[in-house]
Amino acid sequence: DQQVKQNSPSLSVQEGRISILNCDYTNSMFDYFLWYKKYPAEGPTFLISISSIKDKNEDGRFTVFLNKSAKHLSLHIVPSQPGDSAVYFCAASETGGFKTIFGAGTRLFVKA
Amino acid sequence: DTAVSQTPKYLVTQMGNDKSIKCEQNLGHDTMYWYKQDSKKFLKIMFSYNNKELIINETVPNRFSPKSPDKAHLNLHINSLELGDSAVYFCASSRTRSGGTEAFFGQGTRLTVV
Numbered sequence: 001d002q003q004v005k006q007n008s009p010s011l012s013v014q015e016g017r018i019s020i021l022n023c024d025y026t027n028s029m030f031d032y033f034l035w036y037k038k039y040p041a042e043g044p045t046f047l048i049s050i051s052s053i054k055d056k057n058e059d060g061r062f063t064v065f066l067n068k069s070a071k072h073l074s075l076h077i078v079p080s081q082p083g084d085s086a087v088y089f090c091a092a093s094e095t096g097g098f099k100t101i102f103g104a105g106t107r108l109f110v111k112a
Numbered sequence: 113d114t115a116v117s118q119t120p121k122y123l124v125t126q127m128g129n130d131k132s133i134k135c136e137q138n139l140g141h142d143t144m145y146w147y148k149q150d151s152k153k154f155l156k157i158m159f160s161y162n163n164k165e166l167i168i169n170e171t172v173p174n175r176f177s178p179k180s181p182d183k184a185h186l187n188l189h190i191n192s193l194e195l196g197d198s199a200v201y202f203c204a205s206s207r208t209r210s211g212g213t214e215a216f217f218g219q220g221t222r223l224t225v226v
Contacts, residue, residue, distance in 0.1 A: 042219055099211045
């Protein structure tokens with residue numbers, strides 16, 4: 001039962017353009033969402049998060065948008081850089097819960 | 113100075129063997145985790161300890177046993193290894209046990225059972 005879904009296994013974007021990574025969730029109790037970035041042979045590293053009381057959170061080139069009614073969130077990277085090439089994991093949790101549920105990841109390729 | 117370190121990085125072993133993976137964090141965090149990334153690339157939580165107390169124990173075979181001697185260490189022992197145990201295992205830690213807390217991951221241990 002995949003509660004967090006990243007339906008695009010991969011995405012290719014030209015350097016300087018916008019990268020949009022999507023994530024859908026099924027559990028309406030989720031109220032906190034995180035994005036992690038992972039390079040090969042390394043562990044995931046935290047990138048940005050958003051609480052369900054907000055619909056947008058921005059940190060530099062990275063912005064996460066949350067649409068609660070659609071149970072959908074997206075990560076925007078503008079402008080995309082070759083160093084952004086990595087696997088991006090979407091994750092979700094609920095207040096009072098101890099677990100964070102991860103999606104399968106989307107591999108982003110940024111072409112120079 | 114690595115925040116979350118796990119050893120070994122690679123582990124190749126035969127079916128039926130017993131092996132351990134060690135994890136240490138120097139961040140002063142209260143909570144530590146073991147995740148498994150299988151062939152489908154999902155990161156699935158296996159165990160979580162908070163101040164040496166087990167708080168998450170997912171549906172994992174009894175052959176997997178975590179041990180937390182202190183809150184800075186969480187080791188994973190696997191008995192009678194099977195082919196299906198081949199995966200990348202990640203250790204992680206977080207400041208609190210709340211599920212939405214940012215987690216810091218180790219570099220992973222790629223386990224191959226032959």
